Amino acid sequence: MEIPTIVGAGLIVIGAGLGIGKIGGSAMDAIARQPEASGKIQTAMLIAAALIEGIGFAALFAS
Amino acid sequence: MHGFFETDILSDMQKPFYVKFLLVATLLLGINAFAQEKGHSSGEEKGSLKAEIKEFIGHHLLDSHDFNLFTIDEEKNEHFGFPLPVIIWDDGLKVFLSSKFHHGKSVAEVDGNYYALYHGKIVKTDAEGTINYDEDHHATNVKPLDFSITKNVVFIFFVSVLMLFMFGRMAKSYKTNALPKGIGRLLEPIVLYIRDDIAIPNIGEKHYKKYMSYLLTVFFFIWIINLLGLTPLGVNVTNNIAVTFALAILTYLITTFTANKNYWKHIFWMPDVPVFMKIVLAPIELLGTFIKPFSLMIRLYANITAGHVVLMSILGMMFIFKNWIGSPLSFGLAFALALLELLVAALQAYIFTMLSALYFGSAVEEHHDH
Numbered sequence: 001m002e003i004p005t006i007v008g009a010g011l012i013v014i015g016a017g018l019g020i021g022k023i024g025g026s027a028m029d030a031i032a033r034q035p036e037a038s039g040k041i042q043t044a045m046l047i048a049a050a051l052i053e054g055i056g057f058a059a060l061f062a063s
Numbered sequence: 064m065h066g067f068f069e070t071d072i073l074s075d076m077q078k079p080f081y082v083k084f085l086l087v088a089t090l091l092l093g094i095n096a097f098a099q100e101k102g103h104s105s106g107e108e109k110g111s112l113k114a115e116i117k118e119f120i121g122h123h124l125l126d127s128h129d130f131n132l133f134t135i136d137e138e139k140n141e142h143f144g145f146p147l148p149v150i151i152w153d154d155g156l157k158v159f160l161s162s163k164f165h166h167g168k169s170v171a172e173v174d175g176n177y178y179a180l181y182h183g184k185i186v187k188t189d190a191e192g193t194i195n196y197d198e199d200h201h202a203t204n205v206k207p208l209d210f211s212i213t214k215n216v217v218f219i220f221f222v223s224v225l226m227l228f229m230f231g232r233m234a235k236s237y238k239t240n241a242l243p244k245g246i247g248r249l250l251e252p253i254v255l256y257i258r259d260d261i262a263i264p265n266i267g268e269k270h271y272k273k274y275m276s277y278l279l280t281v282f283f284f285i286w287i288i289n290l291l292g293l294t295p296l297g298v299n300v301t302n303n304i305a306v307t308f309a310l311a312i313l314t315y316l317i318t319t320f321t322a323n324k325n326y327w328k329h330i331f332w333m334p335d336v337p338v339f340m341k342i343v344l345a346p347i348e349l350l351g352t353f354i355k356p357f358s359l360m361i362r363l364y365a366n367i368t369a370g371h372v373v374l375m376s377i378l379g380m381m382f383i384f385k386n387w388i389g390s391p392l393s394f395g396l397a398f399a400l401a402l403l404e405l406l407v408a409a410l411q412a413y414i415f416t417m418l419s420a421l422y423f424g425s426a427v428e429e430h431h432d433h
Contacts, residue, residue: 047418058358
């Protein structure tokens, strides 16, 4: 049986969403612990989220 | 506390009210323009309607040879807009206006050769405009080399001229006065932000200056052109993969040609690891240098494309529901999404600049003891 590619796209979105959610949650924790470092934490968070997003999009276009 | 908020809101509303009004009006007009373009199709049945919305979105994502603002009557082929010059190389340079195609409906005759538009691309045909297909339903007609000034090219030129004018005037104003004037008041904090929070921490005090011109240019180019994509003009330059490819290749070339010995050493002969690992790591690291700009290209392209597709699909909901709940729902979602897209426009420019700075930083990193 052939699995439609849309299922793959859904799996990709679930994975990327979980990953970015984890990054956001951890950044929130870190900012709550050290509010004075929030600028640096935000930058690192955005970079990590962008890298995951890039992989997610690459996989979406392949599917 | 209560009083503080009240006065704050009041003073906030009084002064820049016209600015807010303009912003809201632009957004509403944008949504209306999209809606109008589809308005004439609402009388048809559901299956073909869905196909039509799909076709409309696909058409919106493509580059075009004429600058079409909106369609007055599809059947009579009446459009509001203006033609753009077509420049093709087919046994000699041929220049003519895209109005000869009549929006893809007729064949253009130039010096005894016939050309037609096929899915937005120029193909060579005979006098009747027949398109020949192979087994996979691909057109087999000859495609001449196309150097046309298309809609995307027009807007790339427009943003270049705008930036040259804006930053030229800004630079001139600093010669007489240390304080920024006019548009400089808006742009100075952004320029300083890119220098102090993107360039210096990632590249380092010593080398950051030679990369500043590229980082500033790429940031403002991507930002302005993404914002233009949200206006009712219907431009979407950054969702053309060729544009993001060109931007990414610039980052790649600058990284490669300004890299120092330390950078190449870390790619081909990684220090402080066993010899076997050095051999294994070299191809992986070399591949990594290509994957970095590739991911830059895909990220910008995919983000903007996804944003446009979702926005247009939500607007298309209006014509699929065809009852009282569809329009407010579609309007509300589209409005919220348009606001999110404003953030994404700036965020993608920031990410592109940030990652470029990170790659430049790795290229000029000095050797330090591990």
